[in-house]
Amino acid sequence: MDPSSIVPLYQPIPFPAPVWLLETLLILGFFLHALPMNVVLGGGFLSAALIFAGKENREGYLFRTGKALATALPLFISFAVTQGIVPLLFVQLLYGPAFYTSSILMAVPWLSVLLIIIVSYYLSYVVIYRYFKSEKALTASGAVQTAALLLVMSLGFALVGFLFSNNMTLMLTPAKWLSMYSQNPNGLHLNLSEGTLIPRYLHFFVASFATAGITLGLFGLYIAKRNAEFSNYMIKLGSRIYLAFTLLQVPVGFWYLKSLPPEFMHKFMGGDTIAFAIFGAAMLFTLVAVVTSALASQSGNSKAYILSLISNAVIILLMIINRHQLRVWHMNSFNLNPNNVPVSTQWDLLITFVLSAVALIVYLVWLCKLVAKAYAPKDGEALPNT
Amino acid sequence: MNYPIWVVPYLGGPWVIGIISIIHIFISHFAVGGGAFLAAAEILAYKRKNENLYDYLKTHSRFFLIVTTVSGAMTGVGIWFSISLVSPDGTASLIQIFTLAWALEYLFFVAELATAFAYYYTWDKISKEAHLKLAKLYFVFSVFTLVIINGIITFMLTPGKWTESHNWLDGFLNPTYWPGLIIRMLIMGAIAGMYALVTSSRIKDPHFRTYMVRFCAKWLLPIFILGPIVSYFYLKQIPQAAVDTIFTGIQTSGVGNFSVLARALYLSLILSGTIVLFAFFGPYLNPRGFTFRIAILFLICGLSVTGTTEWMRELLRKPFVVYNYMYSNGIRKAEIQEITDTGFLNKGRWAGALAKTPECKGDAGELMYRYQCMSCHTLDGYRSMKRMIGDRDKDAVVGFLKMLKEKEADKNPYHGIMPPLAASDEELDKLATYLASLKGESKDATKIGKLP
Numbered sequence A: 001m002d003p004s005s006i007v008p009l010y011q012p013i014p015f016p017a018p019v020w021l022l023e024t025l026l027i028l029g030f031f032l033h034a035l036p037m038n039v040v041l042g043g044g045f046l047s048a049a050l051i052f053a054g055k056e057n058r059e060g061y062l063f064r065t066g067k068a069l070a071t072a073l074p075l076f077i078s079f080a081v082t083q084g085i086v087p088l089l090f091v092q093l094l095y096g097p098a099f100y101t102s103s104i105l106m107a108v109p110w111l112s113v114l115l116i117i118i119v120s121y122y123l124s125y126v127v128i129y130r131y132f133k134s135e136k137a138l139t140a141s142g143a144v145q146t147a148a149l150l151l152v153m154s155l156g157f158a159l160v161g162f163l164f165s166n167n168m169t170l171m172l173t174p175a176k177w178l179s180m181y182s183q184n185p186n187g188l189h190l191n192l193s194e195g196t197l198i199p200r201y202l203h204f205f206v207a208s209f210a211t212a213g214i215t216l217g218l219f220g221l222y223i224a225k226r227n228a229e230f231s232n233y234m235i236k237l238g239s240r241i242y243l244a245f246t247l248l249q250v251p252v253g254f255w256y257l258k259s260l261p262p263e264f265m266h267k268f269m270g271g272d273t274i275a276f277a278i279f280g281a282a283m284l285f286t287l288v289a290v291v292t293s294a295l296a297s298q299s300g301n302s303k304a305y306i307l308s309l310i311s312n313a314v315i316i317l318l319m320i321i322n323r324h325q326l327r328v329w330h331m332n333s334f335n336l337n338p339n340n341v342p343v344s345t346q347w348d349l350l351i352t353f354v355l356s357a358v359a360l361i362v363y364l365v366w367l368c369k370l371v372a373k374a375y376a377p378k379d380g381e382a383l384p385n386t
Numbered sequence B: 001m002n003y004p005i006w007v008v009p010y011l012g013g014p015w016v017i018g019i020i021s022i023i024h025i026f027i028s029h030f031a032v033g034g035g036a037f038l039a040a041a042e043i044l045a046y047k048r049k050n051e052n053l054y055d056y057l058k059t060h061s062r063f064f065l066i067v068t069t070v071s072g073a074m075t076g077v078g079i080w081f082s083i084s085l086v087s088p089d090g091t092a093s094l095i096q097i098f099t100l101a102w103a104l105e106y107l108f109f110v111a112e113l114a115t116a117f118a119y120y121y122t123w124d125k126i127s128k129e130a131h132l133k134l135a136k137l138y139f140v141f142s143v144f145t146l147v148i149i150n151g152i153i154t155f156m157l158t159p160g161k162w163t164e165s166h167n168w169l170d171g172f173l174n175p176t177y178w179p180g181l182i183i184r185m186l187i188m189g190a191i192a193g194m195y196a197l198v199t200s201s202r203i204k205d206p207h208f209r210t211y212m213v214r215f216c217a218k219w220l221l222p223i224f225i226l227g228p229i230v231s232y233f234y235l236k237q238i239p240q241a242a243v244d245t246i247f248t249g250i251q252t253s254g255v256g257n258f259s260v261l262a263r264a265l266y267l268s269l270i271l272s273g274t275i276v277l278f279a280f281f282g283p284y285l286n287p288r289g290f291t292f293r294i295a296i297l298f299l300i301c302g303l304s305v306t307g308t309t310e311w312m313r314e315l316l317r318k319p320f321v322v323y324n325y326m327y328s329n330g331i332r333k334a335e336i337q338e339i340t341d342t343g344f345l346n347k348g349r350w351a352g353a354l355a356k357t358p359e360c361k362g363d364a365g366e367l368m369y370r371y372q373c374m375s376c377h378t379l380d381g382y383r384s385m386k387r388m389i390g391d392r393d394k395d396a397v398v399g400f401l402k403m404l405k406e407k408e409a410d411k412n413p414y415h416g417i418m419p420p421l422a423a424s425d426e427e428l429d430k431l432a433t434y435l436a437s438l439k440g441e442s443k444d445a446t447k448i449g450k451l452p
Helices: A019-053 A061-105 A107-132 A140-170 A174-183 A197-222 A228-259 A262-271 A273-299 A302-333 A347-374 B013-048 B051-086 B088-121 B128-157 B168-172 B177-200 B206-218 B222-237 B240-255 B260-284 B292-317 B333-342 B349-355 B365-372 B385-389 B394-405 B425-437
Strands: B320-322
Touching: A019 A061, A019 A140, A019 A197, A019 A302, A061 A107, A061 A140, A061 A174, A061 A197, A061 A228, A061 A302, A061 B051, A061 B088, A107 A140, A107 B051, A140 A197, A174 B349, A197 A228, A197 A302, A228 A262, A228 A273, A228 A302, A262 A273, A262 A302, A273 A302, A347 B088, A347 B168, B013 B051, B013 B128, B013 B177, B013 B206, B013 B292, B051 B088, B051 B177, B051 B206, B088 B128, B088 B168, B088 B320, B128 B168, B128 B177, B128 B292, B128 B320, B177 B206, B177 B222, B177 B260, B177 B292, B206 B260, B222 B260, B260 B292, B349 B365, B365 B425, B385 B425, B394 B425
Parallel strands: none
Antiparallel strands: none
8 A cells, every 4th residue: 555645634724834934943943842851861860870879978079960960950841841842833733644643543652741741740849849958868868769769750751752752753654554553543552663763762862861961061160150179070070971972872873874764874875965964064063072072071171061062052953954854755755745735924923923032032031141140159159959 | 534533442532632621721720820829919028028928929939830830831732632632633723723823822931931930949039029020020921821822722612704714813813712811811810819728728827827818719709700791791702503502401401401511501600609609708708717628629629610611611612623614523514515425435534544444344334433423422431322322223323314414403403513424325324334233232342343
């Protein structure tokens, strides 16, 4: 059977803006989601490990670093969830026929994502209010319990990521859909038979440790004036973690590349000029990030650190563009093309949206300044809320 | 018919949406109403220089932050997840019409959340004036999220001029937009009061507790005075067929034959009345005797009213997802005639593909059931098909289905309650064969006929 014959049709309603703009918003939205999401996923595991490793010396840097990271998690979780709205909205709009179908096939695990996030999210608060803000955190056994809770929380988030990988790969393979549904219509499927699933998931999973690591350095920068030694420690530790996981990412990344359908792999290797250029640029930035993070991990040099931080953000953006291209190739292979949907631009709403977005940025800058001023360094003070 | 149908035994897909929505509405209304409460209480604390009240607000705002940012946000995403599983065609339509409105709402969400965190984390760290400003800003942003989503929710019941113009603004500022917005804001105030009663009942100082309990109880009263007036304007704007459904239900109540909709209305009114009476005679007049347990009872009553009222609103929209545009089974009104002429299974992608599978060949009856009936019915559970079939034989079922196929109200008493059957004569016969085969079948809900 021709798989394209089972891909649902778009609704007979025009798109509200040109497809290139909607695709840009999808990519940008996913980028803004991926940054905090990576910190949450990798940061949860890292903070558990740091707190466990530092349980005997709770005034030591190891423990305090883990505590600072764990304390910041609810904020990152909240932003990861909110920023997730944008890619979810635009993927439904642009690729809904594939996305809704794969979601229905795995409806039960897909809905369980919500429950898992709620539990993990609450756990992040339990850690803060039950342990960090009470005497319990001061004992070694309290630290072990904290680490255990953070581990459970992180396993929850890791499972959520795995379920997302299942759906994001299942939506690309309509050839499987009909037989899956014929086996069971209750939405109990996963996409475990998919060859790219495990390498793809690992590619994201490993990246999250690297990103969480590099974020630790950001905490270091924040307290640079207050506590130079601790700041230097966090930059070094963060860069080290980043370097280790980025190097680990190289074989994982190639495994993933190799697992792709050959025609798509070849596009990344030079068959498609734009995809190749973006992939090449990502590799180049990875090289920059490796060198600068190696420097920062030795000296704690903040300039080298900032370079690796920026390189990492650029790599994530480039990889997201590559990910999008891969999706488009898949979609085209079964004739799902948003460019075939008529467009009737809602100018009034589009202009309101753009103006509101600018106003939001201005407001957030003002708000950040206000909060930063509230937490302006005072002598002998630790990190906010730690 | 474009998509595979998610089979949810016993409960049925709509209740998956229903359960998540009721929880979400109760929490999200707290997020908005609670914002007003926090701002109002902080103004009071500021004017009276009441440190007790400030201390209370610090505790209450932690509870507020955690409940709204975790469960509120996640169940909101949950509604979205569940509607796309149960009603993908309807969800896709809404998203194609209102993408940018949703995107705009997201901006306000970001502002709302960032302000909520800034508000909570700057207690005692910035000036009292600056903090009060954050409380007010939070309230404004949360109201804007409602201002936007209300346009999409009310659009589904009263799409207004959109059905002709297909202009988003006609759909957004639809006939029930304003009454819907005002009712929701009143409800939000009441829900904020109920939540605040819970935290107030935990205050240790008896004098201050009494003061706060009384202050919170006042938040529950406006909805019960203004609610009926606004509801009148709301009902005036909704389609006549939907109003008729309510009143037919009420008129026949005397003979014990009242409709589900009328039952929901009664339940909602009784529970609301209970709340207002107890709020007035309880925390308002006798704040001293108010306890944590009573506060929890208020919350439970509040949740029940929210549940029944939202359920009623959903029932009003039946048999449509978007009134006069798309039926709850995802079939557009404009498609019915074509389907009747050329057949349902020739039209939809998935329905058509499934009809050609070996499991289904020659027995499309169950497939027809899934696509035409299962968006509201289950086999053994909610609105059980087996129970409705009872002892009817195939001829009786054929007669019933033929009636359902009629598009005129005088020939089809279910017009306006159920979607017209969209099927060719042959498909109708197959569906009847399948439905009649349910007669007296043993209870085995998970196994549905020959289709897996």
